Amino acid sequence: MTKSIDVVGIGAAIVDILARVDDAFLAQHAVPTGGMLLVDSEKAEAVYNDMGPAREISGGSAGNTIAGLAALGAEVVFVGKTRDDQLGQIFAHDIRAAGAGFETPPFDKSHPTATARSMILVTPDAQRSMCTDLGVSGLLTDADLPFEAIKNSKVLYLEGYMWDRDDTKAAFRSAMAEAKSVDGEVALSLSDPFCVDRHRNSFREIVEGPVDMLFANEVEILSLFETEDFEDAVRQLQGHVPIAALTRSEKGVVVLRNGERVDVPAAPIEELVDTTGAGDLFAAGFLYGHVTGRDLETCGRMGCLAASEIIQHIGARPEQDLKTLFQQNGLIG
Amino acid sequence: MTKSIDVVGIGAAIVDILARVDDAFLAQHAVPTGGMLLVDSEKAEAVYNDMGPAREISGGSAGNTIAGLAALGAEVVFVGKTRDDQLGQIFAHDIRAAGAGFETPPFDKSHPTATARSMILVTPDAQRSMCTDLGVSGLLTDADLPFEAIKNSKVLYLEGYMWDRDDTKAAFRSAMAEAKSVDGEVALSLSDPFCVDRHRNSFREIVEGPVDMLFANEVEILSLFETEDFEDAVRQLQGHVPIAALTRSEKGVVVLRNGERVDVPAAPIEELVDTTGAGDLFAAGFLYGHVTGRDLETCGRMGCLAASEIIQHIGARPEQDLKTLFQQNGLIG
Numbered sequence: 001m002t003k004s005i006d007v008v009g010i011g012a013a014i015v016d017i018l019a020r021v022d023d024a025f026l027a028q029h030a031v032p033t034g035g036m037l038l039v040d041s042e043k044a045e046a047v048y049n050d051m052g053p054a055r056e057i058s059g060g061s062a063g064n065t066i067a068g069l070a071a072l073g074a075e076v077v078f079v080g081k082t083r084d085d086q087l088g089q090i091f092a093h094d095i096r097a098a099g100a101g102f103e104t105p106p107f108d109k110s111h112p113t114a115t116a117r118s119m120i121l122v123t124p125d126a127q128r129s130m131c132t133d134l135g136v137s138g139l140l141t142d143a144d145l146p147f148e149a150i151k152n153s154k155v156l157y158l159e160g161y162m163w164d165r166d167d168t169k170a171a172f173r174s175a176m177a178e179a180k181s182v183d184g185e186v187a188l189s190l191s192d193p194f195c196v197d198r199h200r201n202s203f204r205e206i207v208e209g210p211v212d213m214l215f216a217n218e219v220e221i222l223s224l225f226e227t228e229d230f231e232d233a234v235r236q237l238q239g240h241v242p243i244a245a246l247t248r249s250e251k252g253v254v255v256l257r258n259g260e261r262v263d264v265p266a267a268p269i270e271e272l273v274d275t276t277g278a279g280d281l282f283a284a285g286f287l288y289g290h291v292t293g294r295d296l297e298t299c300g301r302m303g304c305l306a307a308s309e310i311i312q313h314i315g316a317r318p319e320q321d322l323k324t325l326f327q328q329n330g331l332i333g
Numbered sequence: 334m335t336k337s338i339d340v341v342g343i344g345a346a347i348v349d350i351l352a353r354v355d356d357a358f359l360a361q362h363a364v365p366t367g368g369m370l371l372v373d374s375e376k377a378e379a380v381y382n383d384m385g386p387a388r389e390i391s392g393g394s395a396g397n398t399i400a401g402l403a404a405l406g407a408e409v410v411f412v413g414k415t416r417d418d419q420l421g422q423i424f425a426h427d428i429r430a431a432g433a434g435f436e437t438p439p440f441d442k443s444h445p446t447a448t449a450r451s452m453i454l455v456t457p458d459a460q461r462s463m464c465t466d467l468g469v470s471g472l473l474t475d476a477d478l479p480f481e482a483i484k485n486s487k488v489l490y491l492e493g494y495m496w497d498r499d500d501t502k503a504a505f506r507s508a509m510a511e512a513k514s515v516d517g518e519v520a521l522s523l524s525d526p527f528c529v530d531r532h533r534n535s536f537r538e539i540v541e542g543p544v545d546m547l548f549a550n551e552v553e554i555l556s557l558f559e560t561e562d563f564e565d566a567v568r569q570l571q572g573h574v575p576i577a578a579l580t581r582s583e584k585g586v587v588v589l590r591n592g593e594r595v596d597v598p599a600a601p602i603e604e605l606v607d608t609t610g611a612g613d614l615f616a617a618g619f620l621y622g623h624v625t626g627r628d629l630e631t632c633g634r635m636g637c638l639a640a641s642e643i644i645q646h647i648g649a650r651p652e653q654d655l656k657t658l659f660q661q662n663g664l665i666g
Contacts, residue, residue: 048426049426051426051430052430052431053391053400053426053427053428053430053431053650054423054426054427054430055388055389055390055648056388056389056390056423057388057389058386067386085418085419086418086419086420086447087419090387090389093381093382093384093386093387094386094387095386097384097385097386097387098385098386114419315388317386
C-alpha cells in the first residue's frame with residue numbers, strides 16, 4: 001500500500017509565551033531549569049503576572065516538529081486539541097500556514113478550559129524552562145483521532161508530554177494500534193526528564209513494544225534507564241528499539257538503526273539565543289531524512305541542521321526557509 | 334505644580350501579528366506599501382488566512398512609545414481600549430510588565446467587538462505595511478480618560494491614528510483641553526501619510542493650535558503641507574509649533590525648537606530587519622530626553638538610538654535593555 005502522508009503528529013496544541021528572565025525568577029516560581037512544570041491556570045496567571053513583556057509564538061513539541069517537516073515539504077498532519085478562542089485560532093492558523101493539515105475539531109468558545117499556553121522562560125544562558133498550563137490540549141480522546149490519515153501515514157509521531165493525561169494516553173494507545181495494523185512506524189519523543197520520571201514504566205513498556213523510533217536527549221535517556229552512564233543507556237537501547245536518535249546539545253547526536261551506530265556532530269552556529277524547540281526540530285530534520293529514504297548519517301545531519309536554525313532565534317517555529325538551508329548545506333538538491 | 338508623571342499616552346491598544354510576505358502579497362490584498370490599511374474583521378480574516386506563520390507581539394503606536402519610555406525609567410501611563418479577551422489580556426500584561434500604568438477599563442468578554450489587531454506584513458526590504466482591524470480600540474470615549482493623571486503629567490502624547498473615529502477624536506479634544514488647562518504640553522504623532530491625507534484639515538488646525546510638539550516622518554510632513562519640498566515643509570512648520578521632530582529614515586532627523594534647528598544623523602545599525610516601530614521608538618527616546626531636560630541635540634540622538642534598536646529585530650517593543658544601550662552610548666550616566 002502506498003501511503004500519501006509522511007508523518008501524522010499528535011501532541012499538545014500550545015501557544016508559547018516567551019520572555020527573558022533571570023535564574024532567580026525560576027527559583028522563585030519553582031520552575032525546574034531546562035524542564036517543564038505543569039501548572040493550573042491559577043499558577044500560570046501568577047507566573048505570567050510576574051513576568052516581563054512577552055511575545056506569543058505557536059509551539060507545542062509535536063506541533064513544532066510537524067511545522068518543521070511541513071517547511072521541508074513533507075506531507076504532514078497535526079492532531080491536537082484547542083478551544084475556539086484567540087490563542088486556539090492563532091495555533092490553527094500557524095500550523096496550517098506552515099503547510100500542515102489540521103482538522104482536529106476545537107472545543108466551542110463556551111468551554112470552561114482555554115487553549116493551552118506555555119510560559120517559556122529564557123535565561124541569559126539561552127536555556128529555556130517552561131511553565132505550562134495544558135488547558136484543553138490534555139482532553140484529546142479517541143474521537144479526535146483521524147484514523148484514515150493515521151493508516152495512510154508512513155510514521156505516527158507521538159509527544160511524550162501527552163502521557164500526563166489518561167484520556168490522551170488512551171488515545172495514543174489507539175493511534176499506535178491503528179498505525180501498527182497497517183505496518184506504519186511509531187515514533188516517540190520522550191519530551192523531558194521529569195516527564196520520563198513520571199511515566200518511566202509506561203515509556204519502557206512501549207519502547208520495548210510498539211515504538212519503532214525513539215527521540216531523546218541525554219538526560220532523558222539516562223532517566224529512562226536509570227543510569228548515569230550514557231554508553232550504558234545506548235547499550236540498553238540497542239536491540240529494544242529499531243531506530244533511536246539521542247541528542248547531546250553541542251556534543252552532537254548518536255543515531256542508532258538496527259545495530260548500526262553513527263555519531264553526528266552538532267551543526268555550527270553563530271550565536272546561541274534560545275534553545276526552545278531544539279529537540280523538536282532535530283526530530284523534524286531526522287524524520288524528513290527518514291521518510292525520504294536517506295542513510296542514517298544524512299538523517300542525523302538533517303536533524304542537527306534543523307536544530308541549529310531554531311536555537312539561533314527566539315521561538316520554536318522556523319524563521320529561515322529550511323529547504324534553502326538544506327540546499328545550501330548540500331543535503332537536498 | 335510639580336508633576337509626578339512624565340508622559341500620558343493615548344492610542345490604539347493593538348496586538349501585532351507579524352509575518353514576512355513578498356511584495357505580490359501586498360498588491361494582492363491592496364495593502365499600501367509602508368502604510369496602514371484599516372480593515373473590518375472580515376477583510377482582516379481574509380488577509381490572516383492567506384498569510385504565513387506569524388508571531389504576536391503587543392504593539393500600537395503610542396503603546397510602543399510608552400513601553401519604550403517605561404523601559405528608560407520614565408513615569409508613564411497608557412490609555413487605550415481593549416476587550417477582556419486573550420489578546421486584550423496580552424496587551425495589558427505587556428504594557429504593565431514594561432513598567433507603564435494601564436488602568437483603562439476593558440470591555441467585557443461578551444462585547445461583540447474584539448481587541449484590536451494589526452497584521453504587520455514585513456517585506457524582504459524590511460519595510461512594514463499594516464492591515465489593521467481597530468476592534469474596540471476606536472471606542473475610547475471621554476469616560477475612559479484618567480483626567481487626574483493627565484493633569485499630573487508633563488506631556489500628553491497622542492497618536493494620529495486615533496483621529497479615524499469620531500468617539501476617540503472627541504476624547505482627544507477633551508484630553509488636550511485638560512492638559513492645556515494646567516500648562517501641560519501636548520505632543521502629536523502624525524502616524525502615517527494616509528492618515529494625514531484623511532485628516533489634513535484637522536491636523537493642521539491642532540498643529541497650529543494646542544499641539545506643542547509634533548512627530549512626523551518625511552512623507553507625513555510633506556503630505557500635511559501638501560508640498561514636495563522638505564525644506565519648504567520645515568519653513569511652514571517653524572513658527573506654528575514650538576517643537577518638532579521630523580524623521581527621515583537613514584538620513585537622520587531634523588529637530589526644531591523655537592527657531593533652533595539641529596540635524597541629527599541616524600544611529601548606525603548592523604542589520605535592518607523590520608522597520609515596525611521606528612517612529613514610535615524615536616518618539617520614546619526624544620520624549621525621554623525632553624522630560625529629563627536634555628538639550629535639543631541630545632533629545633534627537635536619544636530618539637535615533639532608541640529607533641536603531643527597534644529596527645534590528647522583529648516587533649515594535651524593545652528587546653535590548655534601552656537604559657544600558659543609552660549608557661553604552663554615553664547618553665545617560
